[in-house]
Amino acid sequence: MPLLIVLCLTGAPASPAAAPDLTGEPSAEARRDIPHDYLRWYQAAARTTPGLGWNVLAAIGKVESDHGRSRAPGVRSGENSAGAGGPMQFLAATWAAYGVDADHDGRANRYSAPDAIYGAGRYLAANGATQGGRHLRRAIWQYNHADWYVRKVLDQAARYATSAVLAPAVGGRGIIAARAALHWLGTPYSWGGGTAAGPTYGVAQGAHTRGFDCSGLVQYAWAKAGIHLHRVAADQYNDGPHVPRAALQPGDLLFFAHNPNDPATIHHVGLYLGNNRMVHAPQTGDVVRVTRLAGEREHEYAGATRPTNPHPA
Numbered sequence: 001m002p003l004l005i006v007l008c009l010t011g012a013p014a015s016p017a018a019a020p021d022l023t024g025e026p027s028a029e030a031r032r033d034i035p036h037d038y039l040r041w042y043q044a045a046a047r048t049t050p051g052l053g054w055n056v057l058a059a060i061g062k063v064e065s066d067h068g069r070s071r072a073p074g075v076r077s078g079e080n081s082a083g084a085g086g087p088m089q090f091l092a093a094t095w096a097a098y099g100v101d102a103d104h105d106g107r108a109n110r111y112s113a114p115d116a117i118y119g120a121g122r123y124l125a126a127n128g129a130t131q132g133g134r135h136l137r138r139a140i141w142q143y144n145h146a147d148w149y150v151r152k153v154l155d156q157a158a159r160y161a162t163s164a165v166l167a168p169a170v171g172g173r174g175i176i177a178a179r180a181a182l183h184w185l186g187t188p189y190s191w192g193g194g195t196a197a198g199p200t201y202g203v204a205q206g207a208h209t210r211g212f213d214c215s216g217l218v219q220y221a222w223a224k225a226g227i228h229l230h231r232v233a234a235d236q237y238n239d240g241p242h243v244p245r246a247a248l249q250p251g252d253l254l255f256f257a258h259n260p261n262d263p264a265t266i267h268h269v270g271l272y273l274g275n276n277r278m279v280h281a282p283q284t285g286d287v288v289r290v291t292r293l294a295g296e297r298e299h300e301y302a303g304a305t306r307p308t309n310p311h312p313a
Helices: 002-006 028-033 036-047 054-065 092-098 113-126 133-143 147-160 173-182 214-224 295-300
Strands: 253-257 266-274 277-280 289-292 301-305
Touching (some): 028 054, 028 147, 054 113, 092 113, 113 133, 173 266, 214 277, 295 301
Antiparallel strands (some): 253 266, 266 277
16 A cells, blocks of 8 residues: 555546647758658648647658658558558558548559658548547557557657757756657556666556556656666655756656645656656556646646756665
């Protein structure tokens, strides 16, 4: 019972999760890596499916065919060994159901980049991607039935739009911690899950889920920056000096409490990203995601801490 009391977050089932708030202007990596026409098509296709980030489409295009540049079988003609074809790698049967004539040439062609990209948006939306959170993760999994694929797509999506969620900072360790947390976007919430080494199976309702709880995620992120934090959110509150809200920098820990005036009631923690946003592991049934700072937790905001000197591991 004591373990269940001190670990962050309630065990209540989650309400439907909001979409990871990753969209915005393309990052420097996106502008460097994505051909101009493809970038324009990804952004235009996303506008037809509100709630689906253009960068998710772009990440799938990168993983599947390097934005049409791959010379692997099936990208430009024919099919690969699995029967997939085109820059977004559609099976013929799936394309027949979700194909789009985006270039208005009179036919839906999976080898046409705009057709394929719009078709991918339509397919992801049909599988719940526009509902965000765990629905987005499941929709990407439907695209390719592998957990590594989901993680790779979400990681690439974050890098393509990190300029929209991660503000620059004076210090370097906070940026390292924030990027480390963003690497695990879409990872399931697991009560008691996560260590400084990465995601783990949790306890109680998290026993069968490999992932992070809120304090496990921030402990992992700051370990990547060379600082060892306590494991429990309420203890992490004293792992560095407290920071006024007006002076927040990326990587700062944000705390939420049942009584914001009593640090002993802290039950949740996230990492500040800048631009009034944070990354956190919200609750059972949800996934690691980016949200507005505080948001629905505004009334529980208890303060912020900037981790400093390492504790003995």
